[in-house]
Amino acid sequence: MNEFLQKLYDTFIYDDRWKYLTNGLKTTLVITFFAVIIGMLLGFIVAIIRATHDKTGKFPILNFLAKVYLTVIRGTPVMVQLLIIYYVIFASVDINKVLVGVLAFGFNSGAYVAEIVRSGIMSIDNGQFEAGTSLGMNYTKTMFYIVMPQAFKNVLPALANECIVLLKETSVAGYIALEDLTKGGDIIRSLTYEAFLPLIAVALIYLVMVVTLSSLVTRLERRLAKSDRG
Numbered sequence: 001m002n003e004f005l006q007k008l009y010d011t012f013i014y015d016d017r018w019k020y021l022t023n024g025l026k027t028t029l030v031i032t033f034f035a036v037i038i039g040m041l042l043g044f045i046v047a048i049i050r051a052t053h054d055k056t057g058k059f060p061i062l063n064f065l066a067k068v069y070l071t072v073i074r075g076t077p078v079m080v081q082l083l084i085i086y087y088v089i090f091a092s093v094d095i096n097k098v099l100v101g102v103l104a105f106g107f108n109s110g111a112y113v114a115e116i117v118r119s120g121i122m123s124i125d126n127g128q129f130e131a132g133t134s135l136g137m138n139y140t141k142t143m144f145y146i147v148m149p150q151a152f153k154n155v156l157p158a159l160a161n162e163c164i165v166l167l168k169e170t171s172v173a174g175y176i177a178l179e180d181l182t183k184g185g186d187i188i189r190s191l192t193y194e195a196f197l198p199l200i201a202v203a204l205i206y207l208v209m210v211v212t213l214s215s216l217v218t219r220l221e222r223r224l225a226k227s228d229r230g
Contacts, residue, residue, distance in 0.1 A: 024184025038106025043113025073111035120151035
């Protein structure tokens, strides 16, 4: 027991090593928050372009570029994308690593958000577009005022789950020496030569965040189900 307590002290208390975890957690949350914003904005834009092309045949060039973006991003690991952005694209630029993480994870998330939102748009009956036309709305107004609100409601739980996936994916940010939560645990491990406690601590912190977010998503799904029945 005394040996275990000593390991706890050496791992977290001595020299304020617990700060590596708290500071890393802050970095992880910052990256996740801004990456979610970029992912949502980019995803909605790509989804609207692709859905519009599927329904009307418009924007062929933009649709082609969107498909290339989706193919590349969804077809390669996020870790490789992170390394390419940092070591290739910004190789000659002194750039903040947090910003690199935000861009990498934001662009990656955008591809998955785009397909989620597009599926939501395509699930809306074409009669909704006809209803918009009968009300004197053009395609753009019908899309934004009639179709998108319904599609957003349908895919909201899936979008929330994408945020959870994004949070976990940020754990590879340490590959560019970014001191996120996972890297914080790795630094403690390198100082104490003790892997069990710091890695378990990191895993538990991620677990608590994911369980909390999953619980919120479940509540959201229940509320949406009740509103549909109402």
